[in-house]
Amino acid sequence: MIEKKVSQGIISTYFEKLERNLDLDVAIVGGGPSGIVAAYYLAKAGLKVAQFDRKLSPGGGMWGGAMMFNQIVVQEEAINIVKDFDINYKPYGDGLYVMDSVESTSALLYKAVHEGATIFNCYSVEDVVFKNNVVSGVVVNWTPVLREGLHVDPLNIMAKCVIDGTGHDSEMCKTVARKNGIRLATDTGAVIGERSLDVVAGEEEVVNGTKEIYPGLYVCGMAASAVSGTPRMGPIFGGMLMSGKKVAELIIEKLK
Numbered sequence: 001m002i003e004k005k006v007s008q009g010i011i012s013t014y015f016e017k018l019e020r021n022l023d024l025d026v027a028i029v030g031g032g033p034s035g036i037v038a039a040y041y042l043a044k045a046g047l048k049v050a051q052f053d054r055k056l057s058p059g060g061g062m063w064g065g066a067m068m069f070n071q072i073v074v075q076e077e078a079i080n081i082v083k084d085f086d087i088n089y090k091p092y093g094d095g096l097y098v099m100d101s102v103e104s105t106s107a108l109l110y111k112a113v114h115e116g117a118t119i120f121n122c123y124s125v126e127d128v129v130f131k132n133n134v135v136s137g138v139v140v141n142w143t144p145v146l147r148e149g150l151h152v153d154p155l156n157i158m159a160k161c162v163i164d165g166t167g168h169d170s171e172m173c174k175t176v177a178r179k180n181g182i183r184l185a186t187d188t189g190a191v192i193g194e195r196s197l198d199v200v201a202g203e204e205e206v207v208n209g210t211k212e213i214y215p216g217l218y219v220c221g222m223a224a225s226a227v228s229g230t231p232r233m234g235p236i237f238g239g240m241l242m243s244g245k246k247v248a249e250l251i252i253e254k255l256k
């Protein structure tokens with residue numbers, strides 16, 4: 001009965017994959033470009049890493065380029081990362097390069113999973129596990145359960161480190177600060193909120209702001225800008241890639 005075998009194949013391997021990922025080195029919340037880059041380098045270093053995105057198609061804001069013109073721009077400093085992912089790029093002058101956003105996003109996703117990271121799509125992270133004042137895991141539920149407002153309890157996934165890669169909303173940082181009355185490693189102790197657009201400052205400061213923002217909780221990408229109150233930068237993606245690589249390096253150093 002091939003019909004039964006097809007279903008069995010999916011169910012048994014899916015639950016084996018889920019069980020294997022109940023205890024992680026790193027849980028990444030959000031499947032945007034910075035988080036995917038982090039997943040790739042963490043997996044490459046041999047760490048057990050899973051990434052959770054609430055959407056059917058992870059990739060965050062990279063698919064659509066700018067205003068759905070599906071090209072993106074990357075600066076010279078990030079080209080080594082682009083090469084690690086085998087993405088085609090064209091020089092455009094002034095130290096800038098252009099890339100196809102669909103090729104770029106799919107390459108990031110493919111290489112991260114191929115390197116050993118697991119991506120769970122349609123998962124919303126609704127909270128963290130908070131033990132002895134350390135962020136120690138994530139609390140997950142199906143996105144459709146949350147959208148429908150169904151009264152269904154979530155599951156817990158333990159992790160030595162959690163990365164907030166949720167983009168402009170910096171959801172994990174906000175949740176941890178609000179629910180536990182703690183101070184984050186920002187100037188005010190709270191999520192400051194991103195500032196208006198400035199490409200040069202935004203790109204530099206998103207990398208500077210990529211850090212352990214609270215014990216066990218790291219922040220990368222636009223979430224790092226939002227938390228530390230630095231400018232947005234628009235559809236230039238070098239800072240996102242460099243932020244993802246930096247957060248991976250910080251965690252590899254910590255867990256070594």
Ligand code: 48F
Nearest residue numbers: 030031032033034053054060061124125166167221222234
């Ligand atoms: O915003 P997003 O693309 O993350 P990023 O890595 O990159 C930002 C750029 O795309 C762009 C930019 C570049 O200059 O400014 O905006 O910071 O992707 C964030 C992902 O996180 C998912 C969301 O679906 C998106 O794919 N996400 C957000 N909150 C949750 C979540 C959550 N609570 N649980 C699961 N996924």
